[in-house]
Amino acid sequence: MTDSVPTDNAAPQTTGPTDWLTLPDVAERLDLTISKVHQKIRDRELIAVRRDGVRRIPADLVANGTVLKHLPGVLNLLADAGYDDEAALRWLYEPDPTLPGGTPATALAGDQAREIKRRAQALGF
Structure with a gap:
């Protein structure tokens, strides 16, 4: 089940995903236990943020x-x-007209993954 963009008491988010999944929903979608989803978040295989x-x-x-x-x-x-x-999360969903799909997250799902990784790596320098 997806939810519309939830709000938070933090600074307003001008860009971001339109649909969100709770961790139990992700576990079901990936056919994993909830503890495996938590492990993927700890291992930086997934990103999770608090909303509401x-x-x-x-x-x-x-x-x-x-x-x-x-x-x-x-x-x-x-x-x-x-x-x-x-x-x-903000970086992944920041609008970028030079990328197909308009954001790094969308381009990452396509054939521009190498370019997204290069740009992320350049941030460290």
């Missing part, structure tokens, strides 16, 4: 019953560059 007090994951990052192939690598590169989960 509930940890949620953007639905498009777990499309077709699997985590986007290059997402873990990008999340690790962003963490190495000093990005926390909120900042990494």
Whole structure:
């Protein structure tokens, strides 16, 4: 089940995913236990942020019953560059007209994964 963009008491988010999944929904979609989903978040294979007090994951990052192939690598590169989960999420969904699909997250799902990884790596320098 996906939810519309939830709100938080933090700064307003101008960009971001339109559909969110709760962790139990992700577990069901990926056919994993909830503890395995928590492990994937700890291992930076998935990104989860709190919205309305509930940890949620953007639905498009777990499309077709699997985590986007290059997402873990990008999340690790962003963490190495000093990005926390909120900042990494903003970066993934920041509009960029030079990318197909308009955001790094959308391009990551397509054939531009190498370019997204290169851009994430450049943030560390």
